[in-house]
Amino acid sequence: MASLVTLIICITITISQAVATTDDNTLGIGISNESQSKHLRELTMQQISLRIPYFSNNGEIRRMIYKINPDNKLALSALRSCQELLPLAIYNLNRSLSTDVTKAGAISMTISAGTTLQMCIDGFEDQPRVIFESVNNKLKYPIDLNRVTIKTMAMRSPKRSPRPCKKNPPRCQPKRNEDRSKRNQAEAMRPSQHMTTRTSPRLR
Numbered sequence: 461m462a463s464l465v466t467l468i469i470c471i472t473i474t475i476s477q478a479v480a481t482t483d484d485n486t487l488g489i490g491i492s493n494e495s496q497s498k499h500l501r502e503l504t505m506q507q508i509s510l511r512i513p514y515f516s517n518n519g520e521i522r523r524m525i526y527k528i529n530p531d532n533k534l535a536l537s538a539l540r541s542c543q544e545l546l547p548l549a550i551y552n553l554n555r556s557l558s559t560d561v562t563k564a565g566a567i568s569m570t571i572s573a574g575t576t577l578q579m580c581i582d583g584f585e586d587q588p589r590v591i592f593e594s595v596n597n598k599l600k601y602p603i604d605l606n607r608v609t610i611k612t613m614a615m616r617s618p619k620r621s622p623r624p625c626k627k628n629p630p631r632c633q634p635k636r637n638e639d640r641s642k643r644n645q646a647e648a649m650r651p652s653q654h655m656t657t658r659t660s661p662r663l664r
């Protein structure tokens with residue numbers, strides 16, 4: 461049953477690749493799409509930069525934490541994490557724009573940037589609602605932008621999108637550039653490598 465599902469998924473991917481290839485070839489929109497995804501990543505970096513003051517030591521969220529409870533160590537530690545996570549997200553997006561990065565590597569780095577922003581929000585999960593909502597609203601736009609970017613990138617070159625076939629049946633064997641893309645995926649800096657401490661324990 462599971463392998464049947466895998467097979468169906470693989471066939472679907474194969475078909476969508478064929479369709480996408482046809483579109484690229486007949487309509488010639490590949491290039492404009494690539495510049496679109498580049499523009500989106502630049503815009504996302506810019507939007508993240510604009511939010512850095514909000515997370516700074518005299519920023520809005522710090523004042524909000526102090527006003528509610530100045531001894532809220534978990535909130536302050538979550539804030540410190542965000543101060544590292546936002547630049548890390550920018551770093552990964554910027555790195556994805558580098559010309560020596562493969563498409564799959566760039567997608568992986570872009571996904572990693574989104575995860576990094578989400579980690580900042582997650583640190584405030586158990587905080588008073590007004591604080592959590594404020595952080596969540598602050599990062600919603602760059603996260604949404606990032607999602608659109610990933611879709612655009614995956615759409616443009618589905619052949620190399622890092623969508624692994626779980627069981628690797630013959631039809632799903634990655635065809636080419638596997639080594640290069642693997643290397644680039646490993647290069648994407650993950651928050652877990654970078655961050656040595658957890659921001660807040662999950663109480664659920």
Ligand SMILES: *[C@@H]1O[C@H](CO)[C@@H](O)[C@H](O)[C@H]1NC(C)=O
Pocket residue numbers: 480483484489493496612615616
């Ligand atoms: C990218 O190209 C696809 C067709 O290959 C098209 O449907 C899609 O709208 C394009 N994306 C953007 C964001 O222009």
Ligand SMILES: *[C@@H]1O[C@H](CO)[C@@H](O)[C@H](O)[C@H]1NC(C)=O
Pocket residue numbers: 505550551554555558
């Ligand atoms: C992006 O990377 C380049 C080097 O590749 C660097 O010069 C530039 O300052 C970086 N931009 C940001 C926003 O980090």
